[in-house]
Every structure is written in C-alpha cells, then in structure tokens.
Amino acid sequence: MTSPHHASGVRSVIGVDAGTATLREADHLIHRLLDQLSLADGVFACTHLFRTDERRGTTVSLAVPGPDADAVWQELVHVLPKGTGLALADRSHGPGDAVDTARLAAAAPPASGRAVAYPGVAHLTGTVTVADLLDRTVIEHLVVLGAPGVRLPPTAEVLTQDHVRPEWRDGVLTLTLVPAAGGLLAPFEVPNPTPCCADHI
Numbered sequence: 001m002t003s004p005h006h007a008s009g010v011r012s013v014i015g016v017d018a019g020t021a022t023l024r025e026a027d028h029l030i031h032r033l034l035d036q037l038s039l040a041d042g043v044f045a046c047t048h049l050f051r052t053d054e055r056r057g058t059t060v061s062l063a064v065p066g067p068d069a070d071a072v073w074q075e076l077v078h079v080l081p082k083g084t085g086l087a088l089a090d091r092s093h094g095p096g097d098a099v100d101t102a103r104l105a106a107a108a109p110p111a112s113g114r115a116v117a118y119p120g121v122a123h124l125t126g127t128v129t130v131a132d133l134l135d136r137t138v139i140e141h142l143v144v145l146g147a148p149g150v151r152l153p154p155t156a157e158v159l160t161q162d163h164v165r166p167e168w169r170d171g172v173l174t175l176t177l178v179p180a181a182g183g184l185l186a187p188f189e190v191p192n193p194t195p196c197c198a199d200h201i
Contacts, residue, residue: 011044012069014076015106016060017085017098023047023114024192026058030116033062037075040065046113046168048105054097059105061113110171118173124164127184130156133175139166141174145188152177152185159184163191 020026026047034045044063050056064072073088080086085098087106092099105113115121120137131154133139144150159180164187166175180186 010066011063012066012088013106013109014062014064014069014073015085015087015102015104015108016062016076016080017057017094017102017105018060018080019057019083019098020060021057023049023058026060027116030060033060033076033079034117036079037072038068039072040068042119043117044109044115044119045117046105046109046115048108048113050101050104052097052101057101059101061105061109063109108168110168110173113168115166115168115173118166121164124160125162127157127159130154130158130185133158138173139164139175140172141169143174143176144185145176145178157184159186161186161191163187163189165189 016029018029020029030045030047033039034043039062042065044061046061046063048059048061050059062072069088073086073091076084076086077093083095083098085094085100085102086092087099087102092102094102118138120139123136124133128136130142130152134142142152144152158177164175166173168174176188177185178188
C-alpha cells in the first residue's frame with residue numbers, strides 16, 4: 001500500500017481481529033501493542049467497526065513501514081492471544097472467521113478507519129492551535145460539525161482532552177470538531193465514550 005502524500009514511503013497494513021468488541025477495548029489493545037512491539041514512530045494504528053452474520057465488533061489495522069512488516073508480524077503472532085486473526089497481503093494466521101475480519105481491516109485504510117496512533121499524535125495534549133494541529137501532525141483536514149464549509153483561522157484553539165481520533169475519509173485524515181466552552185473547539189469524540197456510542201455501527 002502506498003501511504004498518503006504526507007507520510008513518505010510504502011507501508012504494509014496488518015489486520016488484527018483479537019475479539020475486541022468495543023472501540024474502548026480496541027484502543028486499549030492498540031496502546032498495549034505500541035508498548036510491546038518494536039514499532040516505528042510513524043506507525044498508523046486504526047480501529048474498524050464490523051458486522052457479520054455471526055457477530056459484530058472492532059478490528060485493528062497497523063500500517064507499518066514495508067521493511068518492518070515481517071518483524072512486526074512475527075511479534076504479533078507471539079504476543080496476541082490464541083484465536084486472534086491476522087492478515088497481511090496473502091499471509092494469514094488464526095481461525096478462518098477471525099482472519100476474514102482481519103482482512104477487512106487490512107484493506108480499509110486509507111479509505112476508512114478511526115486513527116488512534118499516527119505521526120504527530122504525541123503533540124496533541126492540552127490546548128493547541130489549529131495551525132499547530134495541522135503543522136505538527138499528519139491530520140490534513142478539519143471539519144466543524146454542522147458547519148462543513150467554515151474555514152478555521154490558524155489561531156483558533158482546540159481543547160484536545162488528550163484524545164484526538166481523526167478518521168480516514170477517502171484517503172484524507174480528517175478530524176471532526178465541535179464548539180466547546182470558552183470559544184474553544186474540541187474533537188467530536190470525547191474520551192471514554194459511553195458503551196452506546198462506542199458500540200454504534
């Protein structure tokens with residue numbers, strides 16, 4: 001897979017179905033993998049909601065630099081629990097149904113997916129300006145909910161709540177914002193979403 005123009009190089013996408021049911025569980029899985037695996041700083045880790053006839057849940061995709069894919073694959077095989085499905089190009093590991101949903105995750109970005117880890121996310125703490133958000137991360141586009149045509153001034157401030165989850169929309173990493181108290185903006189998704197929101201498909 002060729003990455004978007006803002007992230008140089010070619011990335012390989014590994015799909016993971018570890019049985020996570022909610023976005024919160026998938027977020028925890030991603031953070032655990034980031035702590036355990038030898039991942040480059042430029043990794044993209046996304047969540048993907050799915051529904052099949054048998055179940056519904058959340059899968060994860062890890063987009064890593066091409067040369068790192070084999071090493072990351074081997075680490076995933078050893079650190080993830082039995083029953084996890086993994087998919088990378090024509091390679092697979094785990095039960096067939098979990099592999100099928102892992103393949104869907106691997107094929108999703110950059111057309112779709114909710115990004116949890118991505119280049120520059122470490123800078124998104126506290127309150128940041130629109131200019132800093134766009135200059136210091138790979139987020140390319142900002143949308144204000146209910147006002148899609150509004151052009152935000154570079155000095156507008158965003159209260160991150162240390163929880164910024166942009167989404168891939170047709171190859172563009174896009175963050176949806178809402179008005180917040182004090183004239184600030186904030187990401188549409190709040191930290192620790194309630195189960196009814198997190199499970200919505």
